[in-house]
Amino acid sequence: MTDDDAAPSATLLSRAAQQLAVLADRQRAALLGGVLRLEEPTQGCTVPALAADQGTDLRTTARHLAALEAAGLVTVAAHRVRPRVQVLEETAGALLAALPVTALLAADPALGRLFRHGRLTGLPVLARVDERERLAALLVQLLPADRALTEGEVNAALAEVTDDVASVRRFLVEENRLTRSAGRDYRRVTP
Template sequence: MDAATIAGLLADPARLKVVAALALGAGTIEEVSAAAGLPLKDVALAARRLARAGLVHRDGHSLALHTDRFGAAARAAAESAPPPQPLSPDPAEDAVLSAFVRDGRLMSIPAHHGKRRVVLEHLVRVFEPGVRYPEREVNALLAVWHGDVAALRRYLVDEGLLTREAGVYWRSGGWVDV
């Protein structure tokens, strides 16, 4: 079974609640009904559909979730996924960025100065050269990347990538694509 099929099955709220109740330890239709807050009829219908798909083993009123199938589908999806697009044409920079940036978000601010500089040079690109930004707008642009906007702002200024005067910021460093 593939991950897309599992996602489709779990898109139904009743089936999702049944799977959640089973994952949390319910073992009978009655226990699932109580844990999920669903009528017995809805649990029975959802369990039958999940059993036909191979995610649930049903033996009378007893139910068991085949958790191994979720992991197998996730692994298969990960193996068949296309490789991520590089964040930098430089392999060394890409390795640093790949370690700290996931899905367009900075997972943590690197403690090592060299790695932090690579990350800061990457994210300063959201600021257009020649444009003045009030602090509120700088915070909004940085919040897309990471929750600690004050630290990012401070690092960008300290590294000479942004300049600040009277609460207004502008880009003053980093590479610019021409």
């Protein structure tokens, strides 16, 4: 796989960054919480009620609501505010779908239990040889097949799915999916 094969689009990354930046502001995060708490079914809540709930003036409330609306987290119409927090789930789902390992797991969904949010939760003790082989076959696909790789390049590729790159690199060597030459270069083994 190359970086371009499954890299999230600039638009997706920009949307995620915008949503996170908006929510990183405590007042905006509290305001969104207020919208969720004060929301009346089918009507949302009023801007004055939100301002009172937050202990802020209407101008400050409106400014923060504008940022939340620009990020797609609320809609404001006729002084009524409705939450749209499902966009956070949609953005998270889109980011997860864009991860290289997500596409690889589609071919072997049973291995999905070893991952959380696109990250390997740890190298479990896999009693069954076929599970070890399948996991190694999946992980090695994160590495380019056509050239020698430095340890740093292998580590960078594996860091996309794990914090323990040394253990995963060792696992791939033990499973004969990665070789190491005397010159300390690594090469992906394709059976």
